[in-house]
Amino acid sequence: MARVSPTFGRTSLPDFWDELYSRGGDAWDLGRAAQPLVDFLDTTPPPRGRVAVPGCGRGHDARLLAAHGYEVTAFDFVPSVLDVARRLAAREHVTVNFEQRDVTCYCAIDPARRAEYVRALAGTLRAGGWLLACFFPLRAQSAGPPFVVSPDEVRRLLAPAFRIERAFAPLRSARGRQGREWMILARRTGA
Numbered sequence: 001m002a003r004v005s006p007t008f009g010r011t012s013l014p015d016f017w018d019e020l021y022s023r024g025g026d027a028w029d030l031g032r033a034a035q036p037l038v039d040f041l042d043t044t045p046p047p048r049g050r051v052a053v054p055g056c057g058r059g060h061d062a063r064l065l066a067a068h069g070y071e072v073t074a075f076d077f078v079p080s081v082l083d084v085a086r087r088l089a090a091r092e093h094v095t096v097n098f099e100q101r102d103v104t105c106y107c108a109i110d111p112a113r114r115a116e117y118v119r120a121l122a123g124t125l126r127a128g129g130w131l132l133a134c135f136f137p138l139r140a141q142s143a144g145p146p147f148v149v150s151p152d153e154v155r156r157l158l159a160p161a162f163r164i165e166r167a168f169a170p171l172r173s174a175r176g177r178q179g180r181e182w183m184i185l186a187r188r189t190g191a
């Protein structure tokens with residue numbers, strides 16, 4: 001029988017995340033951009049353009065993208081963490097448009113909402129727009145969040161609206177994440 005986390009429903013609420021941030025329960029925050037993103041931008045940078053970062057937290061990935069010349073809008077639904085994100089961006093003199101919005105986040109949300117998440121992505125991107133995603137964790141480490149992800153499920157959910165162009169293990173992952181991350185570069189289909 002599948003293990004059901006008592007936090008499933010609560011992860012949809014900003015207060016749940018706000019509380020984690022305020023009591024230091026934010027072990028996901030590496031204090032810097034995710035290594036897979038750093039390596040992706042160094043090795044195969046997409047053409048400059050507009051980028052959306054859902055569930056940006058303190059905005060480390062968003063700042064990296066902005067420093068590389070992308071026009072970045074980053075979303076989170078916790079006001080206090082957006083305040084920090086804005087301060088960090090100002091300190092580093094990079095421009096990021098941080099917006100408070102419920103956008104859903106794949107590994108952070110109740111897994112029952114994953115199809116909804118893909119619909120939100122599909123609605124955000126124009127046809128031909130790119131989705132770069134790093135999925136984690138491929139094996140469960142706790143009851144979640146983050147909730148375990150499977151490449152088969154991701155492929156199935158994306159299939160109607162996206163064509164996966166590349167699926168690969170990141171070159172490098174942070175300690176504790178090695179072998180548990182999986183990346184895709186996919187393109188929004190449609191006319």
Ligand SMILES: C[S@@+](CC[C@H](N)C(=O)[O-])C[C@H]1O[C@@H](n2cnc3c(N)ncnc32)[C@H](O)[C@@H]1O
Nearest residue numbers: 017028029055056057076077078102103104108
């Ligand atoms: C696991 S944290 C990752 C934060 C950041 N990407 C990082 O790597 O440090 C998930 C983030 O998504 C945000 N989040 C979760 N569900 C959300 C939703 N439905 N809408 C907007 N933000 C959400 C949380 O507030 C939190 O900042």
